[in-house]
Structure formats: C-alpha cells, structure tokens
Amino acid sequence: MDQKRIADTIGCTVRHMRVMTQSDMTCVMWAELEDTDGGEPTAMVPRQVVVKHTADNTALIEGRMLQKLGALSPIRYPGVLYGDDHLLVMDYIDADGQAGPSGAQDLAQQLAAQHDITQPDFGLEFDTLIGGLYQPNPPCANWLEFFRDQRLLFMAQCASDSGKLPARLYHRIEKLCTRLDEFIAPDVKPSLLHGDLWGGNILYHQGKLAGLIDPALYFGDAEIELAFGTLFGDLNNDFFDTYRQYRPLERDFFTTRRDLYNLYPLLVHVRLFGGSYVNAVDHNLAQLGF
Incomplete structure (x- = not known):
C-alpha cells in the first residue's frame, strides 16, 4: 500500500x-x-x-x-x-478482546436496540456482500419468500455451481424450501441486521462492546442473526439471558429455527471453503427432517 x-x-x-x-x-x-x-x-x-x-x-x-x-x-x-x-x-476501534459476562450483556442490549430498528420491507436498497460473496437484497414484503429465494436457494445455487455442494444436498434444500411455512411464522418483522455476526467481527474492550466490523447488512428476521452468533459459540447464555430482557425469543428458536437459519452461513462457508461445511449442511438438514 x-x-x-x-x-x-x-x-x-x-x-x-x-x-x-x-x-x-x-x-x-x-x-x-x-x-x-x-x-x-x-x-x-x-x-x-x-x-x-x-x-x-x-x-x-x-x-x-x-x-x-x-x-x-x-x-x-x-x-x-x-x-x-x-x-x-x-x-480504528480500540479492542483488547476482554469481554466476560459484562461484554456479552452489553452486546445483547445494544444488538436488541439495533434489531428494534425496522422498515416496511425485507432486504435493502442496495445489494451487499457476505464473506466477499455477492448478497442480493431486492425489497420483499414477506420474510419466508425473501429467505427462501435470496438466501437459501441463491447461496445453494452458488455453492452448487462452484462444484462444492453435492446435488443430493441441493435437492434436499429445494425440498425444505417447499415447507418453510412449517418453521417460519407469517408475521416476522424486518430488523436491522449486521448480517455476519461471528466472534471475529465483534470487538470488546475492557468488558464492554467496542463495536462491530465487516457487516453483511440487510433487514431480516432478527433470529437469523442470533442463530449465526451461535454457529461458532460466540453468543452464550449471558448474552441470551440479557437479550430476552429487551426482545422476545421463542423457545422453538433453539430447537428448530436455529438449525434452519444457520443453513445460510453454512452454505456461504461451503461456497468459500467446501470441506467439513458440507457435512454441517447435511447435519442441519437431517435435524430438520430433510
């Protein structure tokens, strides 16, 4: 440089x-x-x-x-x-990586406040990126349709076209997409999402949230953000105990929708890296009955 x-x-x-x-x-x-x-x-x-x-x-x-x-x-x-x-x-945001319970609680409070920010449609006025990959955001009034077409099927197709997602898994995802109404409620409201919420993008300093970096911005179901945060164990019990004080979280999030929503970041990782992430997609589909 x-x-x-x-x-x-x-x-x-x-x-x-x-x-x-x-x-x-x-x-x-x-x-x-x-x-x-x-x-x-x-x-x-x-x-x-x-x-x-x-x-x-x-x-x-x-x-x-x-x-x-x-x-x-x-x-x-x-x-x-x-x-x-x-x-x-x-x-540049100063960060010493020291989170502890207070950092998780601070993240939960601030993220809940961000998730309260809404707009009429899901998506965004411009397309964005996740992990350097194209992420389409055409405005859509229905979350199930947006998640199905612009997240699951779109990234599954990208991963399939790259040769990293086997056809058998792609067809199982297609089958799942015909029955998403069994998992997703019809009244989901758009929330402002960071979109790529894993530990490497969360900055802590002296037990407080210092900031977030490397977003994959759009408006979507807040639960997809929370699911992603559990994929590598970055959101813990201290986080969720505090988050529930500000926003409701249905019990079946942990039993069904977490596995459903994590298919999207897993497909992103399949497209980027292949390998063990293919097995993780297989596992989540099986957990959902597909």
Missing part, C-alpha cells in the same frame, strides 16, 4: 503502517497519522485508521454498509473517512 496515496486521500501524513491481514484479494493495514503541518490529527481525522485495499469493488460496498449502519444503529461501527471501488479508510 502506497503511504503517499493514503496521505493524499485523507490529507494527513502517515507515520507508520503495518499489515493486519492479507489475502490474494484484500490487504488490511493499520496506520498511525499526523496532520500535514506536523500537529495532532483533528477530531475529524483520528490518529489511528484502518486501510483496506481490495482487488475488486468490495471496498465501495463495505463503505456503503458502514455508512448506513453508522447512520441508523446505536452500535459503533467504523466511521468511513474515504471510500472508492478499491480503497476504504476507516476509524
């Missing part, structure tokens, strides 16, 4: 930069800044920023998601200082 380009983009001299993560498509760096006259950065430009450079146009879409969440959500998301097709400069 060219330090001069970053400096020219945000109007500050870059003191130091270091790589945080790097892949074939994306490089994420931490940078420490000073303003151009040698003084301290202003309130508008923080001392520390995160710089993300992408080989595709995902930087632009991520910037739009962060701006949308920053305008609507009570949770802190990185503020966007600059964004174009391939470059995103964001606030």
Whole structure:
C-alpha cells in the first residue's frame, strides 16, 4: 500500500503502517497519522485508521454498509473517512478482546436496540456482500419468500455451481424450501441486521462492546442473526439471558429455527471453503427432517 496515496486521500501524513491481514484479494493495514503541518490529527481525522485495499469493488460496498449502519444503529461501527471501488479508510476501534459476562450483556442490549430498528420491507436498497460473496437484497414484503429465494436457494445455487455442494444436498434444500411455512411464522418483522455476526467481527474492550466490523447488512428476521452468533459459540447464555430482557425469543428458536437459519452461513462457508461445511449442511438438514 502506497503511504503517499493514503496521505493524499485523507490529507494527513502517515507515520507508520503495518499489515493486519492479507489475502490474494484484500490487504488490511493499520496506520498511525499526523496532520500535514506536523500537529495532532483533528477530531475529524483520528490518529489511528484502518486501510483496506481490495482487488475488486468490495471496498465501495463495505463503505456503503458502514455508512448506513453508522447512520441508523446505536452500535459503533467504523466511521468511513474515504471510500472508492478499491480503497476504504476507516476509524480504528480500540479492542483488547476482554469481554466476560459484562461484554456479552452489553452486546445483547445494544444488538436488541439495533434489531428494534425496522422498515416496511425485507432486504435493502442496495445489494451487499457476505464473506466477499455477492448478497442480493431486492425489497420483499414477506420474510419466508425473501429467505427462501435470496438466501437459501441463491447461496445453494452458488455453492452448487462452484462444484462444492453435492446435488443430493441441493435437492434436499429445494425440498425444505417447499415447507418453510412449517418453521417460519407469517408475521416476522424486518430488523436491522449486521448480517455476519461471528466472534471475529465483534470487538470488546475492557468488558464492554467496542463495536462491530465487516457487516453483511440487510433487514431480516432478527433470529437469523442470533442463530449465526451461535454457529461458532460466540453468543452464550449471558448474552441470551440479557437479550430476552429487551426482545422476545421463542423457545422453538433453539430447537428448530436455529438449525434452519444457520443453513445460510453454512452454505456461504461451503461456497468459500467446501470441506467439513458440507457435512454441517447435511447435519442441519437431517435435524430438520430433510
């Protein structure tokens, strides 16, 4: 990453930069800044920023998601200082990873408040990304239809086209999709979702929620967010005990809909990685009776 380009983009001299993560498509760096006259950065430009450079146009879409969440959500998301097709400069959020019971409770309270934010339709006014994969969000008044067509069938088709989802599993998903009304109530309301709620995207600092990063934004059933949070064990009993104080959670969420809703992130992982995630899809379908 060219330090001069970053400096020219945000109007500050870059003191130091270091790589945080790097892949074939994306490089994420931490940078420490000073303003151009040698003084301290202003309130508008923080001392520390995160710089993300992408080989595709995902930087632009991520910037739009962060701006949308920053305008609507009570949770802190990185503020966007600059964004174009391939470059995103964001606030750096301090995080020591120390959560404990108080951190889980803080996340539950703030996430419940975000889930209370609604709109008439499911989806969003623009398409987004999850794990770098395209995520369609055409507005839809019915959650069952949206989840069926834009989440389960869409990602199953992507995973099948990539050769990572066996045909036998794809056909079982199709069969499940004909009977979703047995699992999903007709009166689900849209909630503002982070969309990719796993531990790596949850930042804690000194026992409090510091913020969320790397969203896969849309409006959907709040339960799909909660299900995803249990997939790798990131949302625990302390979280759910507190969440229930602010929003209802039906008992059958844990017995049926969690397995149903986790099919979507599992299909995302199948499309990205294949391997053991194929077996996990098989397991969840069997748990649901398919």
